[in-house]
Each structure stands twice: as C-alpha cells, then as structure tokens.
Amino acid sequence: MSGASFNRLSALSHTLQKQFTSKRVSVGVIGSGNWGTAIAKICGENAEAHPELFHPQVHMWMYEENVEHLGETRKLTEIFNSTHENIKYLKGVQCPSNVYANPDIRDVGARSDVLIWVLPHQFVVRVCDQLKGHLKKDAVAISCIKGVSVSADRVRLFSDIIQERTGMYCGVLSGANIASEVAKEKFCETTIGYDPDNSVNPLYTPNTIRSVFNRPYFRVQVVKDVPGVALGGALKNIVAVAAGIIDGLELGDNTKSAIMRIGLAEMQKFGAMFFDCDRLTMSEESCGIADLITTCLGGRNRKCAVAFVKTGKPMHVLENELLNGQKLQGAATAKEVHEFLEHQNKVDEFPLFKAVYNIVFKNLPPNKLLEAI
C-alpha cells in the first residue's frame, strides 16, 4: 500500500471511529444512595456488555462527604473510585470499575445522554435548578424516584417536574425492586414507562433505554404508560396498610388477597380517572401487581399496620419505634391522596383508600375495614 493510500485509509478509519464513538450513549446517574449505587452498578455492567451502544464510563454523581475508612478520614468519592464500593450506602457490594463517582453534579449532567435520577424526592427541585443550562441538548432522563408529589389540588409525577424544570423528556422506572436485593443480583423485574412519541430524541428508542438497565437478574419491560408506572409505586403503599390491617386482625390469606385485589382495582381507577393510565400497567406489570405483592408480603407499611392493630398505638408513635423515625409512606400517601380526592369530590369512589385514611387518622376501628369497602 502506498503512503498516500495508507494515510487516506487511516483518516477514513479515524472518521469512522469518531462517528462510531460519537454515537455511543453516555449514561449518568444523579444520586448514590443504596438504590442509586445499585442502578449505577447495573448501568456500568451494561456499558461493558454493550460497547457498541454505550460510552464505557458511567458517571455517578456522589454528594461529597468525609467518612472514616480504615482509620483515616477520606472523601467518599475517593474511596469509591479506588475500591469501587460505596462503603457508606451500599456496603459489601462491588461495582464495576467503569462506574466513576463524580462530586460535580453539573459535570455529570453535561456528559450524559441518558441521565438517571435516583435521589430523595425532596431534592428534585433544587437539583433541577442546579442542572438547568448544564445539560446536553436532546438528552433524556429516567426518574427512579419513588412516589408522586400530591397536594390538595394536584397530583404531580416527579418525571413531569424534571421535564418542566430542565426541558429533558423524562421517563420513569419502577418495579418490585429492593435495592439491597438488586445489588446482590437476586432476580427481579422492573418496568420503565417511556413514550418514544413524546421523547424529543428519536435516537433513544425504547430498546436503547431498555439496554441501559436490562440485566439477566434485572429484567426490564418498557411500556408507554409513564404515569401508570409512577402511580403504582405510590398507591401500592395505601393498599399495603390495608393488607397489614388484615394481617393484624388475623383474618387469613383469602381475606388478604381479596383486599389486595380490591386495592389494585382502586389503583387502576385512580390512574384512569386522573391520568388516563392503561389499566394493564397496574394489573400486569412489575410496577403494579408485582410491586404490590412484594409490599403486601413484607414491606414496612404492612409491618407498621400489623403493629397498629395489635397495639392500638398511633401510627406516628410506631414510626418512631419501628422505623427509627423514617416516615411511613403508606400513611402519608393515604392522607395526601385523601385530601386530593376530597378536593376532587371523589372520596366515596375509593372506599378502600377512604377506609385506610379513616382508620389511621380518624379513629375508625380497624375491624370496620371490611364493612367500609
């Protein structure tokens, strides 16, 4: 081959490689709690597994803090980047070495084509404001934030808040997923609500989004119904309180499964009435029925409700005793949803939600639950 030919070929190869490289999707994660770290671990594994699709490095924003480690005070990011373990929030789990803990949130935002939000909901608005103007054009977001934001006159999805405040299209991930079990690679499923018709970037098909998250132990289904995915993870907590009341009354598995079925129907009705959700998102996807089952079998809402029936102590006392002061999502959601439904004049169309509210907050005896529904 002549020198000129070689140079032309080399230049062509460089161009091709640049095109190849520039098309690869950069994945970033905002948040590094236990669920954030577990998600970053998954994304890192997939970046390794699909080099043709993804940029090799996954940046995870980690709020910088000093921690004691092997007798020294060190920065958490430094420890993570040398040990690949989040020793504070997901101890004992090794992340792949291509996950990089980055303390600069704007840098993570600026690098990412797919930006995953996994942080406590109370920080969402502040982080949106920090990131605004520091994001890639046409990047998309996926919210893994549990729950919805409910006020008396409005139920808002965190994905909508992110979308409005940053301009990024935002899908939702939710399912029967406990962070510590996912981190240990125990098999489970999840659902992503992602509507390609509304996403601004046609490059990021549902298949691309699926490939960011799907692992042999973490099976992903993508549906178009974004609000259905978000609502399932919030409303299930009310039903879990009802299931816990039934367990506390020791009424048996038939009664419990009936309550779960009736609760699921109210979740579907709520979704259809206020968000035009697809009923099948609740009854057939991981974010609906599977998450509901998990929560009603072993979650803390169920546990507190059992104690509530057996001890007669108020729920806020049990929160302190049993949850180390963590808030009980089920009780809080029951209250917020009740206030919203009152404002909509629809309380009586959701008798199970209403009964849970009245039992937890208005001294309705727990054994009146069945009469009420």
Added chain:
Amino acid sequence: MSGASFNRLSALSHTLQKQFTSKRVSVGVIGSGNWGTAIAKICGENAEAHPELFHPQVHMWMYEENVEHLGETRKLTEIFNSTHENIKYLKGVQCPSNVYANPDIRDVGARSDVLIWVLPHQFVVRVCDQLKGHLKKDAVAISCIKGVSVSADRVRLFSDIIQERTGMYCGVLSGANIASEVAKEKFCETTIGYDPDNSVNPLYTPNTIRSVFNRPYFRVQVVKDVPGVALGGALKNIVAVAAGIIDGLELGDNTKSAIMRIGLAEMQKFGAMFFDCDRLTMSEESCGIADLITTCLGGRNRKCAVAFVKTGKPMHVLENELLNGQKLQGAATAKEVHEFLEHQNKVDEFPLFKAVYNIVFKNLPPNKLLEAI
C-alpha cells in the same frame, strides 16, 4: 263481604300465591364435603334473606353413611337434619335450619332450578349418569369443582362435561376461597363464570345467580368468561410450585413476586391460546390473581415445593410425608399440562410451566428455574 266475594278473593289470592311460589327458584347442592356444606350454608342463608327469589328450603345431597355420634351409630343425614351441623366434614359450623340433607341424589336433582355441583372431580361422570333424566327442564348448573380434566390431546372443563352429559347449561364458581374460612364467615371474594347468552333459561340472569351465592362475607363477581374462571383454579397450582421453589431457595419477595407475575402471564396466554379467555379474568378477578396470591402465600403446593428444594426428596415422597397421601395438585397439573402442550407442540411457549415440570419430574436442579424462564 259476601261469602261468594270472599271465595273469589280467596281463590285469587291462592292463584297469586301459587304464581309467586312457582316462580321462586329452588336451589340444590350436589355434595356435602367441607366445601359443599359451606356452599349449602351460604345458599340456605340467601334463601332466607330473599324469600321473594328463592324457595325456602335448600336440598343438599349427602352420601349416606353411618357415623358414631354421642355413643350411638347414626346416619349422617339424620344427625345433620337434627343438629344442622355436618359433624364429619365441617365440624363446629352451624348451618341454617332450611338446609336439608337429602340422601336421594335424584330427588335433589328433580327439585332444583339451580343445581350446584360441589364434589370430587372423579365422581362427576358417574353422578351425571345417575341424574340424567331426573332433572328439571331448563334448570341450570353451577360447577364449584376445582381444576380441569387434562389428557394429552385435550383440556376439558368439568362444566362442559356436566353440560354435555346432562344437557344443563353449566357455569363455574372459583375464587380465593378456603372452605373452612368461608364457613367461619371470614371475608373473601369469588368469581362466577356464567354467560346468559348461552344459558337456556332467560329467567336465571347473572343477578339471580349472583344472589344465590353473594353474602356480606362472600362477595361475588359474575363474568361471562366461563373457561377463564375454571382455568385459573387449575393453572395457579403450577405457579404455586414455582413460588415454593423460590421460597425454598430463599431468594426473597421481589423474586417471588416476579415469578408470580410471569406465571400469571403464562396462565393468560394458555387461556387465550386454547379457550379464547379474557385476559382480565386472570389478572383482575378473584378466580385469577387473588386465588394465585393465596395459593402462593400459604397453600400446600408451595409448602411441598419448599420442602422439595430443602430436602431433595422426590415430590411423591413429600406428598406422603406432608399431605397424608393427598395428591399435590401442582405437580399433577404441571405434568398433565406438559403432556398436553407437548401434543400441541407448544411447550416452549410456556417456559415457566416447562421449568416446573422439568424440576419436579426430570431432575432439573431447582436453582435453574430462573435461567429457564
């Protein structure tokens, strides 16, 4: 009033009363095991509660046998008709006094407008033959018989067998119902598959059929999808074996709820492929999702599958040890369904059903379940 007027009025009243009486529906029950007796109790309560709809007495066919009672040998029917308790099969539960234990099966058949079948499936064909020609014209049947009859080339509903052999239209009742809990009036729900378009008798609307069974503690939904109701109660047992395998492997609630969701999807697929069932019967009704939940939480299929994983003993040995020789429905159904699917060349479209079969009968290690699905 003159004597003539009085006589005319009396005659008119008599005629009216006769019309009123003749329109009332006679309910009969074939079978008096624990579920049969619990169902007869429900029907007796409803006959009392709705005298405008139902004939006051409910005849329950009871196979005549002698039992020891208070130091004497007596007939079981006589004891029931004096004490209103089925001391052999549902001890400790009081039936209303309008339930009459009748040892003459043809007499029960000849009296009944709505004839409820609650007997072990192996007796169905024989009883059909005994009753043929001794049934009311235009009477309808409801089958409470669990399961379906599966051979290599065919899956048959017991309701279809009853319909073909007796000529009666036959609906199906199935749900998350354990006889002893229903008898104690613990709240649960059930589903009746009853298609008024196919029933020969327009008098017996879905509402009438609902009123035969519905109680404050036993809530009935009527759907048109008869095969869906029957299949749910059979196929759930295969899924419960899978759920028990997950429990035996101690993989946690997320994995278990994922398996239940995947199993439910295979139940829907099976129903749609071979019976044109409505998918919502499985995912939203008591006979589907609620029965599946109950069975996967506490049933004996789950229990044996846990022991199967933990001990490595073959399933038929565990049946003897844990179930006093009762057959394990889940294992039997997995085998029958597998043979049927093989004959249809569809085994691979049902990976969870296939994996359960291979684990229980073909030495596939239980920990291969997740890889297989």
